[in-house]
Amino acid sequence: MMQETDVLIIGGGLTGLTLNYLLRKAGYAALILEARDRLGGRIWTKTTTEGVKIDMGATWLGQKHTHLVQLLQELKLPVFQQRLGTKALFEQHQQDTAQIVPLPPNNEPSYRIQGGTSALIQALARHLPDEAVLLDTPGEKIHAKADGVYTFSGALTIKSKVVVSTLPPSLLSHRIELQPALPVALIRLMQQTHTWMGESIKAGVAYAQPFWREHGHTGTAFSHTGPFTELYDHTDAEEEHFALKGFLRNDMANLSAPDRKRLVEGQLLKFFGQPALEYASYEETVWPMEPYTYAPYEHAVLPHQNNGHAMYRKPYWNGRLFLAGSETADAFPGYMEGAVRSAEWVYQALSKSPAR
Numbered sequence: 127m128m129q130e131t132d133v134l135i136i137g138g139g140l141t142g143l144t145l146n147y148l149l150r151k152a153g154y155a156a157l158i159l160e161a162r163d164r165l166g167g168r169i170w171t172k173t174t175t176e177g178v179k180i181d182m183g184a185t186w187l188g189q190k191h192t193h194l195v196q197l198l199q200e201l202k203l204p205v206f207q208q209r210l211g212t213k214a215l216f217e218q219h220q221q222d223t224a225q226i227v228p229l230p231p232n233n234e235p236s237y238r239i240q241g242g243t244s245a246l247i248q249a250l251a252r253h254l255p256d257e258a259v260l261l262d263t264p265g266e267k268i269h270a271k272a273d274g275v276y277t278f279s280g281a282l283t284i285k286s287k288v289v290v291s292t293l294p295p296s297l298l299s300h301r302i303e304l305q306p307a308l309p310v311a312l313i314r315l316m317q318q319t320h321t322w323m324g325e326s327i328k329a330g331v332a333y334a335q336p337f338w339r340e341h342g343h344t345g346t347a348f349s350h351t352g353p354f355t356e357l358y359d360h361t362d363a364e365e366e367h368f369a370l371k372g373f374l375r376n377d378m379a380n381l382s383a384p385d386r387k388r389l390v391e392g393q394l395l396k397f398f399g400q401p402a403l404e405y406a407s408y409e410e411t412v413w414p415m416e417p418y419t420y421a422p423y424e425h426a427v428l429p430h431q432n433n434g435h436a437m438y439r440k441p442y443w444n445g446r447l448f449l450a451g452s453e454t455a456d457a458f459p460g461y462m463e464g465a466v467r468s469a470e471w472v473y474q475a476l477s478k479s480p481a482r
């Protein structure tokens with residue numbers, strides 16, 4: 127089967143959806159190819175059976191994220207401040223009880239999007255007609271030929287004038303065959319570009335009541351031992367649904383899901399006592415197990431390594447291939463702000479491009 131479009135966007139995460147939004151606002155059409163059965167990529171708000179929304183991926187933004195803040199305002203999506211409180215639990219050693227420590231004044235508060243971060247994805251998806259997105263359709267090969275760029279996924283071929291990859295560069299280098307081959311230096315760079323949060327594990331625990339507050343806790347906790355290394359009050363803006371949510375130690379990815387959950391329960395019991403075990407739901411996402419986010423690196427890379435590299439800010443194949451995505455942005459790469467900026471950069475370049 128063959129489809130044709132001017133601009134093919136590979137990946138329906140924040141970068142791909144923002145680019146589609148900008149193109150459509152200016153009267154251009156685009157097609158999004160998305161490997162997963164959902165949009166959003168590293169933005170994923172899970173809703174428990176009790177209706178508690180837990181952000182398993184991106185959660186926080188700050189006022190310094192000016193392009194994201196502007197987009198949220200344009201889409202009329204309100205934000206609210208993350209509750210931190212003035213004290214936190216601190217666990218230094220597993221055998222010791224957790225201490226209560228004062229938190230320093232928070233000069234740069236973090237904010238969350240009301241309704242969960244996926245509210246941003248849903249708002250952007252309203253600007254994406256059904257026929258302009260193909261879910262469950264992983265791009266496998268992209269071949270540039272004289273008469274156009276051909277992208278292949280199973281039996282489907284899409285011919286376009288321009289292809290914009292929004293995959294984290296390391297993932298692109300591992301998963302999609304590109305012909306003609308990109309410059310060797312660029313391939314190496316992509317392989318060694320860190321995918322922000324690709325190794326992380328998030329877990330959230332939903333409760334009928336914020337019982338920890340009744341016991342004088344803020345819900346904020348930091349631990350040197352884990353499984354939670356950071357934990358926060360994940361109650362919604364309306365104060366109607368209650369949860370604790372945080373990051374588990376990355377090496378917990380090697381455990382089975384029941385073993386991870388057992389360790390989480392043990393730590394919550396230690397922190398907050400018996401009521402912590404009377405939870406309504408437990409959710410976790412092990413991002414390194416997500417094949418459409420993470421591919422293991424050949425050599426160790428450092429957090430943010432090569433993020434925002436200048437080689438990402440020029441098109442290849444005579445203006446017919448753009449390497450976009452948060453990790454390629456010139457500011458705040460790896461973050462939602464980077465994704466928005468990356469989409470804006472490609473949009474500007476495409477607006478001037480004769481290839482489009």
Ligand SMILES: Cc1cc2nc3c(=O)[nH]c(=O)nc-3n(C[C@H](O)[C@H](O)[C@H](O)COP(=O)(O)OP(=O)(O)OC[C@H]3O[C@@H](n4cnc5c(N)ncnc54)[C@H](O)[C@@H]3O)c2cc1C
Pocket residue numbers: 136137138139140141142159160161162165166167168169182183184185186187263264265266292293294297301302322323324326327328413418419450451452453460461462463464465
């Ligand atoms: C646990 C976690 C916590 C985070 N916390 C924060 C935070 O608090 N604040 C913040 O600003 N940022 C945070 N981030 C980072 C933020 O999520 C990303 O910067 C942003 O969502 C990246 O958007 P993107 O569209 O560039 O990439 P992605 O979201 O990775 O989108 C890429 C898309 O491409 C798709 N795809 C992959 N392979 C293929 C293929 N072969 N064919 C077609 N489609 C494909 C994927 O399914 C995905 O939808 C966090 C990320 C994680 C994982």
